[in-house]
Amino acid sequence: MTEFSDMIRDALTGGPAFEPEPGRQALDRAMQRFDRRARTMRWLAVVALLAMTAVLAWGLSQMIRAGEENTRLIAHGTFLAIVGVTGISFTKLWFFIAQNHLMLMREMKGLEFLILRSENAGGEGESGPS
Amino acid sequence: MKSARQQQDPATERLADQWLVLEAQRGEAESFRLLAERWQERLWRHAYRVTQREALAWDVSQEAWLVIARHLGRLGDPRKFGSWALSIVTRRALDAMRKAGRVDALEDPATEVLEVTVEAPPPGSPLERMGRALAVLPAPQRTLLALHHVEGLALEEIAGVLAVPVGTVKSRLHTAREALRDTLERMKP
Numbered sequence: 001m002t003e004f005s006d007m008i009r010d011a012l013t014g015g016p017a018f019e020p021e022p023g024r025q026a027l028d029r030a031m032q033r034f035d036r037r038a039r040t041m042r043w044l045a046v047v048a049l050l051a052m053t054a055v056l057a058w059g060l061s062q063m064i065r066a067g068e069e070n071t072r073l074i075a076h077g078t079f080l081a082i083v084g085v086t087g088i089s090f091t092k093l094w095f096f097i098a099q100n101h102l103m104l105m106r107e108m109k110g111l112e113f114l115i116l117r118s119e120n121a122g123g124e125g126e127s128g129p130s
Numbered sequence: 131m132k133s134a135r136q137q138q139d140p141a142t143e144r145l146a147d148q149w150l151v152l153e154a155q156r157g158e159a160e161s162f163r164l165l166a167e168r169w170q171e172r173l174w175r176h177a178y179r180v181t182q183r184e185a186l187a188w189d190v191s192q193e194a195w196l197v198i199a200r201h202l203g204r205l206g207d208p209r210k211f212g213s214w215a216l217s218i219v220t221r222r223a224l225d226a227m228r229k230a231g232r233v234d235a236l237e238d239p240a241t242e243v244l245e246v247t248v249e250a251p252p253p254g255s256p257l258e259r260m261g262r263a264l265a266v267l268p269a270p271q272r273t274l275l276a277l278h279h280v281e282g283l284a285l286e287e288i289a290g291v292l293a294v295p296v297g298t299v300k301s302r303l304h305t306a307r308e309a310l311r312d313t314l315e316r317m318k319p
Contacts, residue, residue, distance in 0.1 A: 008310070009279040011260040012272075015178050018171045022188050027166050030195035031159065037200065038157035105208065106152045109145060116142050 052088070056081065144209075151208035162202070166195060169212075173219050179276040180223035182265055183230075190226050194219045210290075213283060217291035220273055227269045263313040271306035278303060 059077040066073050147168065153161035173194060178187035197218050205214055264272055277283045277291060285303075289296045 004307070004311075005279055007257065007260050008264070008275055011257055011264050012179050012276050012280045014261065015175060016184050018174060023170050023174065023191075026188065026192035026195055027163070027170060029192065030166060030199040031163055033196055034154075034162045034199040034202075035159050038159065041157065101206075102152060102155060102208075106149075109149045109152060109208075112145055113149065116145060120139070120142070 052084065055084070147211060148208040151202070151205065151211045155203050155205070155208075162199070165211075166198075169215060170195075173215055176216055176276060176281065177219050177223045179280065180220060180269055180273045181227055181230075182269075182272075186226055186230060187223070190219060190223045193222050197222075212281075213287045213291055216277065216281060216283070217293075220277070220291055224269060224273065259314060259317050260310075263310055263317060266313060267306070267310060271302070271309055274299070274302055274306050275310070 059081060063074045063077050147165065150161045150165040150168070154165055170191070174187055174191040177190040177194070178184060181187050181190060194215070198215055205211060264275070267275075274288065274292075277288050278285075283291065285296050285299050288303075289299045292299065294302075
């Protein structure tokens, strides 16, 4: 059984030589997509922040300019601001909870790396925590 | 890159991969590039094992990397990157085989394997016969054998890759081995 398994593995391990050039092209396309996605997320965050600031500034100016007869406008503005801030806070909290284990894991992996490095004297990892 | 990988012990390799996944999930492009360089050949070889066609394997691996780039952020456990990436390649490769099946029906995949193999075993040797037998095996069975015997995935991991229960993996693996034995018997001179 073991010999049979070894033979399967050996027969499947063979194949054409890996050509790095077409591989690089494939990788470049994936990199571009990854980069674009990361940049889009960053821009979306900036745009959302700017939009939120603009709305708050507009609301504040409306409240300052409102006379005594417009107290309802102030109440609406305050209510909207509270809803907005609460919504953003909950979104951030949800995101933090969803990603929290990854942050913890990152810290743990960093520690594991340090331990492995100290164990393997002279062993230099290709990458790791700086 | 490959030789650099081989110098490291497996624990460090796994840890490095997990670290790179976590960094890439934070949007670090350099980490994603390193991760892709480390896994590129392995994923391409898996695609080749399934499709048995070099050009098709490139198409599959390229598509797979685009999917990985898009969905890496959703991977909840960086330790599962390997089986996750292999599952993407497997699904894409089997889809590509289904699409290309009718077009390439007249081609003998075994011939192509022998033509492009760098260090082909001597003709008539048990390894050469095994290679031919594997090449004529249906792609899903060859995939299963590759995941188990070459990639070294556990049955549970294969079940995750193929989205089937563990019991099904066991029975399919048994069937694939039996089919391979039968093919080898028929190939005996």
